[in-house]
Amino acid sequence: xxxxxxILAIIPARGGSKGVLxxxxxxxxxxxxxxxxxxxxxxxxxxxxxxxxxxxxxxITTAEEYGCDxxxxxxxxxxxxxxxxxxxxxxxxxxxxxxxxxxxxxPTSPLRSVLDIDLCIERCEENNAVSSVSxxxxxxxxxxxxxxxxxKMKPVINQVEISSRRQNLPDVYxxxxxxxxxxxxxxxxxxxxxxxxxxPFVIPKERSYDIDTEEDLLICDLxxxxxxxx
Numbered sequence: 001x002x003x004x005x006x007i008l009a010i011i012p013a014r015g016g017s018k019g020v021l022x023x024x025x026x027x028x029x030x031x032x033x034x035x036x037x038x039x040x041x042x043x044x045x046x047x048x049x050x051x052x053x054x055x056x057x058x059x060i061t062t063a064e065e066y067g068c069d070x071x072x073x074x075x076x077x078x079x080x081x082x083x084x085x086x087x088x089x090x091x092x093x094x095x096x097x098x099x100x101x102x103x104x105x106x107p108t109s110p111l112r113s114v115l116d117i118d119l120c121i122e123r124c125e126e127n128n129a130v131s132s133v134s135x136x137x138x139x140x141x142x143x144x145x146x147x148x149x150x151x152k153m154k155p156v157i158n159q160v161e162i163s164s165r166r167q168n169l170p171d172v173y174x175x176x177x178x179x180x181x182x183x184x185x186x187x188x189x190x191x192x193x194x195x196x197x198x199x200p201f202v203i204p205k206e207r208s209y210d211i212d213t214e215e216d217l218l219i220c221d222l223x224x225x226x227x228x229x230x
Contacts, residue, residue, distance in 0.1 A: 005100035015056030029224035036110035109178035129199035131182035
């Protein structure tokens with residue numbers, strides 16, 4: 001709770017995944033991937049209730065072992081490859097009313113810390129933001145990107161002069177999927193976390209990995225193992 005406003009945090013973790021099979025249960029630095037998000041969220045001084053949304057019985061068992069509440073089973077039709085990301089959140093809010101803020105914490109961001117979680121909540125409340133999402137500085141600039149058209153290169157962003165030095169290019173930011181938060185009533189009405197009024201919350205690149213491939217899984221495993229021996 002922050003300023004008497006209650007916060008619901010949701011970890012969405014369906015059983016199916018294309019890039020990395022059974023991704024949410026894969027071992028990362030000695031724990032199931034989902035455990036990293038559960039443990040950090042449970043450290044938060046603001047989150048009032050942490051829940052899991054899944055259709056998968058094995059994920060339910062694992063989440064409960066790490067102390068995450070599972071108040072309902074997500075319907076199969078909300079766990080398909082083409083299910084919009086907002087759908088499980090809106091479904092969860094039907095079962096869990098009476099919260100002022102709702103936060104989405106994807107389990108594929110195991111490097112996100114409780115500090116990131118709590119600072120994002122604080123910034124959202126301090127700015128009376130209707131929503132906030134985490135971003136990081138992109139490692140690849142769209143100012144150096146091209147499309148190919150009949151063997152000709154066309155810049156994605158038209159420029160009078162293309163800089164030859166990365167330092168001269170403006171910083172650009174990308175969504176990293178680690179944190180989404182919104183005022184509950186606003187989210188139900190707008191059905192998206194992203195809006196012209198959305199407040200960006202910048203997370204350093206080293207805590208912004210979003211696991212989508214086996215390579216991502218390996219990188220996060222190495223980083224977390226290194227943290228553990230420091």
